[in-house]
Each structure stands twice: as structure tokens, then as C-alpha cells.
Amino acid sequence: xxxxxxxxIAVALFALSxxxxxxxxxxxxxxxxxxxxxVWTYFLQGANMWAKDTGQTVKTSFHNGDVPSQQEAIRxxxxxxxxxxxxxxxxxxxxxxVVKEARAAGIPVINFNTPDPKVNFTAYxxxxxxxxxxxxxxxxxxxxx
Numbered sequence: 001x002x003x004x005x006x007x008x009i010a011v012a013l014f015a016l017s018x019x020x021x022x023x024x025x026x027x028x029x030x031x032x033x034x035x036x037x038x039v040w041t042y043f044l045q046g047a048n049m050w051a052k053d054t055g056q057t058v059k060t061s062f063h064n065g066d067v068p069s070q071q072e073a074i075r076x077x078x079x080x081x082x083x084x085x086x087x088x089x090x091x092x093x094x095x096x097x098v099v100k101e102a103r104a105a106g107i108p109v110i111n112f113n114t115p116d117p118k119v120n121f122t123a124y125x126x127x128x129x130x131x132x133x134x135x136x137x138x139x140x141x142x143x144x145x
Contacts, residue, residue, distance in 0.1 A: 025083035026057040030073045032090030032114070035062045043113065047086070067094045074098040078105050085109045089116035096120075 029047045033040040044060060051058040059077075063070040067090050077085050078101055085102055089095055089111055099119050102109045108122040115124050 024056060026059060026080070027051075028073070028077035028080075028082045028085045028087075029058050029060045030070060030077070030085065030087040031060075031062050032065055032067075032070050032088045033062055034064045063090070065090060067091055071095065071098050074102060074109075078102050078107060081105075082107055086112060088112060089114045089119065092116050093118040 027047075029044070031040050031043065035041075035044075040062065047058045047060065050056070059082075061073045063073065070087070070090055071094070074085060074087065074095070075098060078098075082102075085107055087095070087109065093116065095116065096119050099109050099121060103120065103122070110123045110125060111119065111121040112125040115126060115129065
């Protein structure tokens with residue numbers, strides 16, 4: 001599942017990069033996870049693969065569940081005039097204000113892995129975690145290509 005979502009993120013990032021191909025862009029990849037958690041290494045590999053394949057720049061950061069730190073990282077990306085921000089949601093509703101700020105600045109914000117319907121993200125990449133929880137480990141039955 002994690003590898004599949006990492007691939008989906010890579011595809012989404014690639015699709016996002018197509019209109020950006022004329023000039024190099026900078027994407028901020030911001031995770032609420034820890035760099036020591038193997039789950040996040042798969043996601044980071046996907047982001048790095050996208051950067052290598054497209055010639056774009058990916059700036060990454062991990063926030064170990066520290067919500068204010070993650071919010072500040074998003075504000076830093078906004079101040080740096082990021083071309084896009086890709087982030088996880090550390091806690092439902094915790095990114096409402098910073099995502100509003102990014103969107104007001106014209107920066108798309110893509111949420112991955114941890115959906116948060118309270119936030120007005122530009123897009124979500126990942127599975128429906130409620131469905132996954134109900135169905136258990138056999139998630140192949142809920143993913144269609």
C-alpha cells in the first residue's frame with residue numbers, strides 16, 4: 001500500500017510538473033512523520049524520483065508530529081514563493097489556516113497519505129483510510145486502476 005501510494009504521489013507530481021517543464025520549479029515536501037520511520041522513506045523516495053526525472057527541486061522536511069513546526073515549514077515555503085507544497089496532515093484541522101495562506105498566495109497544496117476533509121487542499125493523493133480500516137489488510141480489493 002505504501003509503495004503504491006508513493007508511486008501515485010510520483011505520478012501526481014509528474015503530472016503537476018508538465019506545465020512547469022519550461023522552467024525549473026521548487027516543490028516543498030513536508031511530512032508530519034519522522035525520517036527514521038520507514039513508511040516515510042518510501043514517500044521521500046517517490047518525491048526524489050520525481051525531482052530526478054523532471055529536473056525540478058524538492059525541499060524536504062520532517063516534523064516528528066510537531067504541528068507548530070510543520071505549520072512554520074509551510075509558512076516558510078509560502079515566504080519562499082514555492083511553486084507547490086506537498087504535505088501530510090498531522091492532526092485534523094491543524095493546517096486550515098496555513099493552507100488558506102498558501103492558496104491565497106497562488107500556491108497549490110497537495111495532501112497525501114493522511115486525508116483531512118476540514119482543509120481546502122488543492123488535491124489529495126492516497127487511499128480512503130476509513131475504507132482501508134474496515135477492510136483490513138486486503139486493500140487490493142479497494143484500489144482500482
